[in-house]
Amino acid sequence: MVGDAVVAGDADIAPIAALMGEPARAAVLMALIDGRALAASTLAAEAGVAASTLSAHLARLVDGGLVSVEASGRNRYFRITRPEVADALEALARLAPCRPIRSLRQGTHAEAIRRARTCYDHLAGRLGVALLDALVAGNVLRVEEDPGGRPDPVLGAGRSQRYVLTKTGKARLGELGVDVETTARRPLTRYCLDWSEQRPHLAGALGNTLLSRFVDLGWVTRGERRVVQVTDAGRTGLARDLGVAAGDWA
Amino acid sequence: MVGDAVVAGDADIAPIAALMGEPARAAVLMALIDGRALAASTLAAEAGVAASTLSAHLARLVDGGLVSVEASGRNRYFRITRPEVADALEALARLAPCRPIRSLRQGTHAEAIRRARTCYDHLAGRLGVALLDALVAGNVLRVEEDPGGRPDPVLGAGRSQRYVLTKTGKARLGELGVDVETTARRPLTRYCLDWSEQRPHLAGALGNTLLSRFVDLGWVTRGERRVVQVTDAGRTGLARDLGVAAGDWA
DNA sequence: GTCACACTTCGGGATTGAGCGAAGTATCCT
DNA sequence: AGGATACTTCGCTCAATCCCGAAGTGTGAC
Known part of the structure; x- marks a missing residue:
């Protein structure tokens, strides 16, 4: 059954997870999770790293397909490409504070x-x-x-x-x-x-x-x-x- | 509203994602995603690394709360601790092969x-x-x-x-x-x-x-x-x- | 008791990549 | 035109950690 080839068990999640597993990049992604498009300089401040450092991070996020760019004048605006990316980020966020899970409220928040x-x-x-x-x-x-x-x-x-x-x-x-x-x-x-x-x-x-x-x-x-x-x-x-x-x- | 304190925007996903972002650890997690409890040696073979290397990885996964251990004789069986961990892994897996997404079939597979x-x-x-x-x-x-x-x-x-x-x-x-x-x-x-x-x-x-x-x-x-x-x-x-x-x- | 097995701990080697500043390119403003 | 701004590229340093083999610990089998 060729059409069913891509399922959870196959996928190589390591590169994607590694992309999200670096503090500065994680900060960028969480800043973008609500769908805003933010400029590189804004994101650098958010992540707390130098502009040059963030530039490399953003290049990797774009290369990995998690984030897309739109140039506008001398600014470049970054945003999360697809809802699935935000879903994955939210699934990780639900996991992050190992104890305080309030899945019901979080479910309603995600929907809201x-x-x-x-x-x-x-x-x-x-x-x-x-x-x-x-x-x-x-x-x-x-x-x-x-x-x-x-x-x-x-x-x-x-x-x-x-x-x-x-x-x-x-x-x-x-x-x-x-x-x-x-x-x-x-x-x-x-x-x-x-x-x-x-x-x-x-x-x-x-x-x-x-x-x-x-x-x-x-x-x-x-x-x-x-x-x-x-x-x-x-x-x-x-x-x-x-x-x-x-x-x-x- | 204190009860709503833990929401997506807060969480620090970097440590968790980093845990999943290493190839050997990712292989371990994907091998465990269906809920089985597998021995360390089995997982080492699955991940393709030496037993000593995998031991360190497993220790970190356990420390991070993603995986739990149960000792039995000279074996130690590892399994994923909570369904939320599997959810996050699946969300990442859905993202991993950036192109070939068949979300409908994948949804049915996850349900099945x-x-x-x-x-x-x-x-x-x-x-x-x-x-x-x-x-x-x-x-x-x-x-x-x-x-x-x-x-x-x-x-x-x-x-x-x-x-x-x-x-x-x-x-x-x-x-x-x-x-x-x-x-x-x-x-x-x-x-x-x-x-x-x-x-x-x-x-x-x-x-x-x-x-x-x-x-x-x-x-x-x-x-x-x-x-x-x-x-x-x-x-x-x-x-x-x-x-x-x-x-x-x- | 002795051996075999499963796993962990330890020590050392090699790679990765995160970090910054300085210089370079492109755009906007006046 | 000239200067300021936004971002990228380059060169470099330094820390993290991934990996293995060897030795150590505890358990099961004969």
């Missing part, structure tokens, strides 16, 4: 963080993805190809795309109390690939503004470790005002 | 091996545990405390227990075509802690004889990688003749 979390300063997880989908479906944002433009700082896939705010979108958000003009020197819209969903969610100034507004409206509350809870008001408000059906994320 | 597998030469997994339960419930085996007796070679938990074949049990098994007298110089009954179930299943000569008979009867077939498939005949036969309800393991 995939459902709705913050990514930097905006929403991610199934809720983040559903939100972007709804904004596009509701003609608040329009997708544009952006072949000539420089790649989006916090990643864009192969081709670069842009999400532009429509006039109707601006009006709709205004009704919600979202002040779209407050865009300092930061791009209004960006997108960010979600590791748990493998699809983009909304980042950029608008992503941030929306999250803030949701918090102000009492629609969501920020829990521990980037988990985001959606209130009953949020559940109905998101569906009514933005077309984000609860079935798409809850 | 927990449902019914071989352990040495007897049944393990949910089926193995259900079988032992049924044998005890049906008065085929009787549990006895065995405080004075030497610990069972292939582990026994803290205290040692014995499973003794009853007269009615001997008759019942005889009807099934199981020749109980064929016990050479091997203990008739032993038990073996199942990592996926954390409960004992039947090992020893009787465990082996039963598996052989099940195969002869066409009740079970041995698949790849220690997975055991139960046929329709086996499903009904196990329930009818031994009281092993399908709901307890399927």
Whole structure:
């Protein structure tokens, strides 16, 4: 049975585990576990090693397929490539403090963080993805190809795309109390690939503004470790005002 | 919220991952992943290193809490301590061959091996545990405390227990075509802690004889990688003749 | 009692790779 | 254009540890 060739017993886990078994690299991976894309310098500070040292570590992580890079100007942003990597890291983390295991709560945490979390300063997880989908479906944002433009700082896939705010979108958000003009020197819209969903969610100034507004409206509350809870008001408000059906994320 | 203190982001996975990241140790762990307890010499052959080298590796695995030891005469049997360890190993294994992922089939394999597998030469997994339960419930085996007796070679938990074949049990098994007298110089009954179930299943000569008979009867077939498939005949036969309800393991 | 076997401990050799700083390349800002 | 920033590459040092064979300890077999 050829199709069944790759099973647990076969695999050579040593190289992968060794990659995760070095303190600096482990620190990097745990910093990236929630799907953020972080710059090399940020990660160096997180790991507590020199930039040159971390550069070598990152090269090995990329070479091993655990982490992927996206260059943007003079920065290079690193993120975990696939959800399976995060799964393995979490399985190890569950094992690490040999005693204090609270598997039930951890199970709920793992699920909760995939459902709705913050990514930097905006929403991610199934809720983040559903939100972007709804904004596009509701003609608040329009997708544009952006072949000539420089790649989006916090990643864009192969081709670069842009999400532009429509006039109707601006009006709709205004009704919600979202002040779209407050865009300092930061791009209004960006997108960010979600590791748990493998699809983009909304980042950029608008992503941030929306999250803030949701918090102000009492629609969501920020829990521990980037988990985001959606209130009953949020559940109905998101569906009514933005077309984000609860079935798409809850 | 104190109860939620231990979550993925905190843990220091580096020492654990480093333990798994050495080829010889990884080979040991993968050899033990199905819950067997293997002797040091067996593991040395498996890992392809000298006995002295492996001894040091095993000491570190035990020290790290991944593996536990049970001495028996001049042998020392090693096994994986907790199901979480096997989970982490499987998560890594799923990651190891970076390309050829067949997550669906792997998911089914992981499930299948927990449902019914071989352990040495007897049944393990949910089926193995259900079988032992049924044998005890049906008065085929009787549990006895065995405080004075030497610990069972292939582990026994803290205290040692014995499973003794009853007269009615001997008759019942005889009807099934199981020749109980064929016990050479091997203990008739032993038990073996199942990592996926954390409960004992039947090992020893009787465990082996039963598996052989099940195969002869066409009740079970041995698949790849220690997975055991139960046929329709086996499903009904196990329930009818031994009281092993399908709901307890399927 | 003696031998055989299983495993551990010890000592020494060789390899790996983690670490840093300095220099090099590319990009952004003014 | 010039300088600052972000990151990589290079050269080097140093510590960790992986490995083995030989000797030591304890158990089972005859």
